[in-house]
Amino acid sequence: MGYMFDLHVHTNYSPDSNMSIRALVKSALKRGLSGIAITDHETVKGGLAVRDYCTSHNIPLQVIVGQEKKTNSGEILALFVEKEITARDIIKAIGEVRAQNGLLVLPHPLRNNPKILSYLQEFDFIEGFNSRTLHNANLKALELAKRHGKKVLAGSDAHFPREVGKNVVIFTTIDDIKNQLLEGDYTLKFTKRSWIDIICAACSSAYIKGGSLYLTKQVLKKLLKKCISL
Secondary structure, eight states: OOEEEEEEEOOTTSTTOOOOHHHHHHHHHHTTOSEEEEOOBTOSHHHHHHHHHHHHTTOOOEEEEEEEEEETTEEEEEESOOSOOOOSSHHHHHHHHHHTTOEEEEOOGGGSOGGGGGGGGGOSEEEEEETTSOHHHHHHHHHHHHHHTOEEEEEOOBSSGGGTTSSEEEESOSSOHHHHHHHTOOEEEOOOOOHHHHHHHHTSSOEEETTEEEOOHHHHHHHHHHHHHO
16 A cells, blocks of 8 residues: 555644644544645644644654745645744745755645746646645646656645545655655545535534634534525
8 A cells, every 4th residue: 555645744733723633643543544635725734733632642653844835826735844834925935945855835726816927947746736726726737747747645634533535645655755756656635626626625523713604514514504495
């Protein structure tokens, strides 16, 4: 089977997620993952905290520290970084990633700012399979990667425990994951999602954070049923 990694995961260090470190790790192990990349919005603190947690508890889960950064031209995904990417300007943000020898991923390109496509040459990978993105949009992302000769990655973009491991990258060895990525020495496993799957997954927990209300899956189903009956 190989070693499965989910390379796009959020924790409660992101404003739109309430997934605790403990819940994340439990979910990752339950799904047989060997590693995860923590890519919280605007911070690396989540990744550092998850890595410290796994180390202190002797948990056999390799943690890649990353960050999803919003720039003036769209969102970028940085992997293998230890310091926060702070620049708003996309060129400066890319420079901060490169200064740390980090890898650059263009996440969910069909759900990103169109301006980001002007900087495709700067990215190491395109996220071709995002489990919160419709399958047709993922197929277009694959076409984009093929046209520009970019390697493709898969990630869950998990914000809740039930989403962890939906899309994974599979390696033949647990050693030197970064080099295996650069060499393209991996395979992908992904799920096809309908718009109902995506909405339900995004609303699988109810909580208020930062003034925003997140509906439960049960409430959402009732709303959808009511809309369909209209």
